[in-house]
Amino acid sequence: MKILEVNLPQKKYSILIEKGILNNIGKEIRKIYKNKKIAIITDSNVEGLYGEKIIEILNKYDFQTKTIVIEPGEKSKSLHSAEEIYEELLDFEITRGDMIIAFGGGVVGDLAGFVASTLLRGIPFIQIPTSLLAQIDSSVGGKVAVNLPRGKNLVGSFYHPEAVFIDPDLLKTLDKRFLYDGMAEVIKYGCIRDKELFERLMTIENEEELSNNMEEIILKCCTVKRDIVQRDEKDNGERMLLNFGHTIGHGVEKSFGYKTYTHGEGVAIGMYNITRRSVEMNITKDKTSDLIKRILIKYNLPCEMPDIEKEEIINAVKLDKKNKGDRMNIVLLKEIGNAFIKNIDRKDVKLYI
Ligand SMILES: NC(=O)c1ccc[n+]([C@@H]2O[C@H](COP(=O)([O-])OP(=O)(O)OC[C@H]3O[C@@H](n4cnc5c(N)ncnc54)[C@H](O)[C@@H]3O)[C@@H](O)[C@H]2O)c1
Numbered sequence: 018m019k020i021l022e023v024n025l026p027q028k029k030y031s032i033l034i035e036k037g038i039l040n041n042i043g044k045e046i047r048k049i050y051k052n053k054k055i056a057i058i059t060d061s062n063v064e065g066l067y068g069e070k071i072i073e074i075l076n077k078y079d080f081q082t083k084t085i086v087i088e089p090g091e092k093s094k095s096l097h098s099a100e101e102i103y104e105e106l107l108d109f110e111i112t113r114g115d116m117i118i119a120f121g122g123g124v125v126g127d128l129a130g131f132v133a134s135t136l137l138r139g140i141p142f143i144q145i146p147t148s149l150l151a152q153i154d155s156s157v158g159g160k161v162a163v164n165l166p167r168g169k170n171l172v173g174s175f176y177h178p179e180a181v182f183i184d185p186d187l188l189k190t191l192d193k194r195f196l197y198d199g200m201a202e203v204i205k206y207g208c209i210r211d212k213e214l215f216e217r218l219m220t221i222e223n224e225e226e227l228s229n230n231m232e233e234i235i236l237k238c239c240t241v242k243r244d245i246v247q248r249d250e251k252d253n254g255e256r257m258l259l260n261f262g263h264t265i266g267h268g269v270e271k272s273f274g275y276k277t278y279t280h281g282e283g284v285a286i287g288m289y290n291i292t293r294r295s296v297e298m299n300i301t302k303d304k305t306s307d308l309i310k311r312i313l314i315k316y317n318l319p320c321e322m323p324d325i326e327k328e329e330i331i332n333a334v335k336l337d338k339k340n341k342g343d344r345m346n347i348v349l350l351k352e353i354g355n356a357f358i359k360n361i362d363r364k365d366v367k368l369y370i
Pocket residue numbers: 060061062063066089090091094121122123124125127147148149150151154155156157158159160161169170187188189190191192195
């Protein structure tokens with residue numbers, strides 16, 4: 018088992034990574050939680066695959082469980098779903114001494130975490146992430162949120178779990194498109210902070226080898242994110258590095274109405290294109306964008322900018338909620354493994370697309 022400690026001024030907890038850890042989840046949770054009631058929030062895909070199993074394992078340790086199931090997909094990350102979940106939790110007579118488990122991908126993690134952070138002014142919760150994106154990104158760092166019709170993640174807070182249990186075996190049932198979607202973020206960690214990870218990913222030959230090395234890969238990604246979050250928990254500086262490729266990526270996703278490109282695919286296009294431009298401007302070491310292109314192709318991810326008006330992407334990027342006045346921050350690489358933040362005039366963004 019690989020254990021990563023998260024040390025923040027207000028909260029300390031562990032991230033435990035092990036193939037098959039779900040089989041021991043009752044024992045692991047007993048170590049950190051002495052009461053009886055546990056509400057499991059999950060989506061219907063994960064419930065169908067692992068719902069019975071998790072209940073069976075928890076019941077052996079004398080927990081009193083209730084499962085709350087949401088529809089899979091981004092649409093469920095809403096205030097409406099949160100309200101329905103509050104009602105079910107109150108029917109279960111949950112108190113601040115009880116526990117919530119977020120058992121699913123990033124949608125479940127963000128929504129269940131948001132519910133846990135707000136109901137009764139805060140109920141402890143545990144993350145058991147089941148998608149690759151959730152295992153390397155959304156379950157780490159304490160950001161929880163729901164969407165509003167006018168934009169993603171607009172209502173939320175920073176609320177950390179009591180523990181994160183990561184079982185890479187769960188990825189075996191994940192649809193391939195979601196697996197590669199998550200790989201875009203894995204590659205991002207290599208680009209911004211971990212050259213060794215990037216090089217290791219380059220040598221992996223097939224899906225079996227990828228699966229065999231998943232525990233190590235997840236550990237490396239969570240370590241990069243944990244280190245950045247420990248230095249900048251509230252996202253005022255360094256945490257922005259995690260947005261490498263995201264500015265253009267969001268622009269691409271948005272220009273296609275969030276229908277054509279997944280989040281990871283948008284990020285892949287963003288990482289390659291911004292680096293291609295920064296190499297041309299001599300900001301980034303020569304050949305870095307070629308390396309990014311090779312790794313993206315290897316993991317079935319797109320890299321070329323789709324055939325749409327550049328203006329459309331520039332406009333989408335300019336509207337990004339992270340912009341402040343006439344200035345905006347973009348993330349560039351000096352070379353693989355070394356990213357930095359550059360503050361630019363908003364009108365100059367076209368130079369980087
Ligand atoms: N909080 C953060 O810091 C943070 C960071 C990045 C992304 N996010 C959020 O994460 C969300 C995206 O997460 P996601 O990509 O995991 O999407 P998701 O939760 O919708 O999961 C993707 C799909 O995979 C299915 N699934 C999950 N685990 C499975 C398994 N083991 N086997 C079979 N199917 C499985 C789900 O049912 C769903 O259909 C977005 O809402 C995004 O905003 C949050």
